Amino acid sequence: MAPRPVLFKCLMCGHEYDGMYDADNVTERTCPKCRSNSVRRLPAKKDK
Amino acid sequence: MMDVGRHPNVELMSFSEVESVSGFVGNFHVTVRKKARYVDPSECTACGECEKVCPVAVPDEYQQGFSSRKAIYLPFPQAVPSSYVLDMENCLGNNPIACGKCADVCEKECINYDDQDELVNFEVGVIIAATGMDVYDPTEYDEYGYTRFDNVITSMEFERLICAGGPTGGHFIRPSDHESPKSIGFIQCVGSRSKDGRGNPYCSNICCMNTVKDTLLLCDHYPGVEAKVFYMDIRAFGKGFEDLYIRSKEEGVKYIRGIPGDVVEDSQTKNLVLNVENTTTGKIEKHELDLLVLSQGVIPRRDGAQIKQLLTLSSTSDGFVMESHPKLKPVDAPTKGVYIAGCVESPKDVKDSVTQASAAAARASILLNAGKTKIEAITSNVDIEKCNYCDVCSKVCPYNAILSADKKTNKPPTIIEAACAGCGACAAECPQDAISMRHFTDEQIMAQVDALLSVDPHKHLIVFACNWCSYAGGDMAGTSRLQYPTTCKLIRTMCSGRVDEKFVLQAFRLGAPMVLVSGCHFSDCHYINAVHWTQKRMDRLWNKLDRLGIRADRLQLEWISAAEGQKFAKVMRDMEEKLKQVTEEEIEYTMKKLEEEAKKEEEKKAKKAVKRAKVTQDQEVNA
Incomplete structure (x- = not known):
């Protein structure tokens, strides 16, 4: 699967940012604001 | 290399590629593709008659493209085995329009146009990965004009030009007019210690001393030549390295602390003008040079991913292979029975590579001579009653230690305990809870x-x-x-x-x-990539x-x-x-x-x- 743009959210400071996600090549995530690794990939919102 | 080729206990397989590796410590099954050479190495005497009559000329990779080679050629002068090889991509061949000149002149009749690749299978107890590295391509640094300006060359090209066995027979000339350059500059850290997104952030380890050696060679061969080195720091940390650095300065080589911002070519003379901020004096300087050498860094092998996949090796953030433990197991790979040596692990010089290779050989021989090995007590175990043959476990295992289940034949997954390192990713991912880890069972952790x-x-x-x-x-x-x-x-x-x-x-x-x-x-993951599964599980x-x-x-x-x-x-x-x-x-x-x-x-x-x-x-x- 090709890398796709996703929204990440830091669960430590709440900062949200855009990034790329590649399911075949998982990389370490670090919040650019607080350096925490508790960065969640937010599920894509389904189009209505 | 000659000694290796002649050693009775060493089977050298040059011009070959490892196709697959399976099994585990003590029982690796390896398949190697021996590529077709079209010349029988056991018969070829390297007389060179074939090369003389070959009508094809292509750039010589060994000489960095400064000279040409024939379609039938000796890869480099000290090649082992000392046998010619036919480059079939460029050979005119003997069919349908016959050339066949090389075969005509070969007295030993060792040229065979119908030669085929051969797959060789064998079993080994341990594997040492010493696959080396590649060099950085500096074309990314457009401001230095590599490939735009004739007289900007890389340190590898410099090596060939000054070598007695090189394309000019050791007469150092500049490419634009084939004249001996009077002033030569070296730019350090090209593609190394970079933070601007180009090149690599790590130090390539060998470039500083390589340049110091190059400047000494120049001063020795061409007294009076002006050499300038533009650098960030000179890292002369090895035994005797500082002496060499001092000697280079005493010979008159100028070391200027500052990396040039850009290089401009004089269209008439083809000389190069460098603009650089000398950080020692704080002044902007201009330097006119006849020739510029880019001291390129080293990078992991471009086909490194394939090697890592074959041997289930893990990678550092730089792309080199990670050792099992930086202090206690510096030559062991995380996969049992696999050892690493040389630049596959990190950039290093010849001395360090030989030291590491000796250590890897010693580690390997300890295992081979013992004839048995201790395996992890913490390994996984499948409860066949619970298993529904979904095969998630074998996909998760970073060590390929789980042989796939087969629903059709009712074959449950099999765990190779000798290969299992005990990460427990399979036990955590198993949707049926059919896998338990010894000493870290679900019940124990839940308790x-x-x-x-x-x-x-x-x-x-x-x-x-x-x-x-x-x-x-x-x-x-x-x-x-x-x-x-x-x-x-x-x-x-x-x-x-x-x-x-x-x-x-x-x-x-x-x-x-x-x-x-x-x-x-x-x-840093001690289980190759088991943390990837942690990240995925956390998302879930x-x-x-x-x-x-x-x-x-x-x-x-x-x-x-x-x-x-x-x-x-x-x-x-x-x-x-x-x-x-x-x-x-x-x-x-x-x-x-x-x-x-x-x-x-x-x-x-x-x-x-x-x-x-x-x-x-x-x-x-x-x-």
């Missing part, structure tokens, strides 16, 4: 969760910490006398990949306000908590290395702050919701068990 939350659960912070990094990080915080809250209760697992979803949910179900999963940084868990109406930020994830005691303490303090924000109502809701979920799950499982029992009964009746 720890239960015990820690048996009294005042809402005051405790449950931390799952991996044995090698996060748990050791906690130790580091302790030995460094760093203060962190006592509410943190640690549960050790060998890898964060072992932390099952149900451990986390059980902690929340019993009233834990916060849970932290911590493990090694991706580049956060989504699940969200679905159940539980705040996802009550579950945190941190990568903490053994040296990061400070980070460990800080994370625990941050978690304590987060813990204070969790209300009693939230905890109660979570416990109730997860209790309901657990009941539903149990009912589902019971239904499945009944269904499975019925299917088995029907099968028995039919039989």
